[in-house]
Amino acid sequence: MIQISNLTKYFDDFCAVDNISFTIQPGEVLGFLGPNGAGKSTTMKIITGFLAPTSGGVTVLGHNVLKDPIAAQLEIGYLPEGAPAYADMTVSAALKFIAQVRGYSGDELKRRIQSVVEKVELQPVLDRRVENLSKGYCRRLGIAQALIHDPKVLILDEPTDGLDPNQKHQVRQLIRNLSKEKTVIISTHILEEVSAVCTRAMILSLGKIVFDGTPVELAAKSDLHNAVRIRLQSSSEEILAELKALSDVQNLTQDESGMITVYPVDGKAILSAVNSVLHKNNSLVEELHVESGQLDDVFRKVTLNHAQPNTVKQEQSA
Amino acid sequence: MSPINIILKRELSAYFATPVAYIFIIIFLMLSGVFTFYLGRFFEQSQASLSSFFNFIPWLYLVLVPAVAMRLWSEERRSGTIELLMTLPITTSQIVIGKFLAAWLFVGLALVLTFPLWLTVNYLGSPDNGVILAGYIGAWLMAGGFLAIGSCLSAATKNQIIAFILTLVVCFLMVVSGFPIVQDVFSSWAPLWLVDGFATLSFLTHFEAISRGVIDLRDLIYFLVLIAAWLYATVLVVDMKKAD
Secondary structure, X not given: OEEEEEEEEEEOOEEEEEEEEEEEOOOOEEEEEOXXXXXXXXXXXXXXXOOOOOEEEXXXXXEEXXXXXXXXXXXXXXXXXXXXXXXXOEHHHXXXXXXXXXXXXXXXHHHHHHHHHHHHXXXXXXXXXXXXXXXXXXXXXXXXXXXXXXXXXXXXXOOOOOOOHHHHHHHXXXXXXXXXXXXXEEEOXXXXXXXXXXXXXXXXXXXXEEEEEOHHHHHHOOOOOOXXXXXXXXXOHHHHHHHHHOOOEEEEEEOOOOOEEEEEHHHOOOHHHHHHXXXXXXXXXXXXXXXXXXHHHHHHHHHHHHHOOOOOOOOOOO | OOHHHHHHHHHHHHHHHOOHHHHHHHHHHHHXXXXXXXXXXXXXXXXXXXXXXXXXXXHHHHHHHHHHHOHHHHHHHHHOHHHHHHOOOOOHHHHHHHHHHHHHHHHHHHHHOOHHHHHHHHHHOOOOHHHHHHHHHHHHHHXXXXXXXXXXXXXXXXXXXXXXXXXHHHHHHHHHOOOHHHHHHHHXXXXXXXXXXXXXXOHHHHHHHHHOOOOOHHHHHHHHHHHHHHHHHHHHHHHHHOOO
């Protein structure tokens, strides 16, 4: 369990994290979302004890990170942003180093390394130097070192950045398969990743939490949530007018390809109403589906609304 | 294995993972040969001692030791591995000490590899080997001082070149403050206690004392305190600057 209370971090006079509080329970996989500079990485660096906050507190499994960082760090597996690793070491030497620092030796050390190497499929590059690794292998090495002590808390900063679609799938699978007692935080720019692996999504913007809920709740915030898309063989003004006149329909658009999008009021289910209109007019339907909501749409809505009044200093990375 | 040991081993193997270590050792040995035999007039002096070698050691260090020290922390900060290292369950002091000891052992190895000089002088005459041993101990202690300064200044910047130049300048001042010529500049106007204070702080004063063959406790303490102080400063600087 991770508890964060009134966490604030200033870099000089730039506020990277602005008085945020939340708790993550074991079994939760929290997805941190947010534009660059929103405070995702900074928050992770504070949880792992790398950065000291300006004010506020963090406890990891009951250990106060500020007072007793070592006790917290023993429980945490951390993949820092950009998956840094010692360029002059081979993959197996790098893993051995981390395992030794984590207190393993002899057979146990070998077993640990063997197990993470299999988990993230590093076998082909074990003897290769880190500086000669592809971005994908580098990232996987970073994940392997974070997993080597089978930590109860796992913090991964952009774990799938730079991976190809197959590798992304594999890493997501890995995160999903982690044991259910683990507390996991991942940060990502890829919104679909949140619905793919996270049980909880949190959007940060300018150091504040602007959304905290399940990925389903996040999608529900989209204008497109429960919208119905239809393509008719021949559409007429009357049908469009009739659809628009339905009580739960807010709006309706049609693009050049003829795809009609019917937007509901407050995400209400409108499929049956729409369907009955089409039925009544004997329209031939070529395509029909219900949208669950576009996450990037919500993301933009939530972060831009929040960022607009005060957009200064956004270039500073956190 | 203790955390300090693990860090030490990793660092030491990092030296030899690239040609840097070999180049350093070769240049160190070549220059020490040139200094001893050519500039130090080893043969002309016809003395059975290594004083011509030890006289030049501070100047040899001035160029070469900052080169060893400059990568201690700058490289970690530049590549971001410092974040990996500092979020492992080890303390900053353990990392600082482990890294320093690795560099110190490395320079110690280079020093040991000058043993052909010792063989030569023993072949040609019968030197006081106790004095020579004291000279080596002094030289190694002084290397520790150079490295501790370099460690601190390397932590202050991501740029290895800046770390190198800063270390060189500070070490230069630490060496020349004991030099008679420099002391003369001060002695004309500064109070005597200040001039003496400067001289007491100098590497040269203590190194020369040891390399004359007298291992005085005060000289040992000087180097150990100096090393400890700069390493303590390194811990502070690392904690302050690690996230920049």
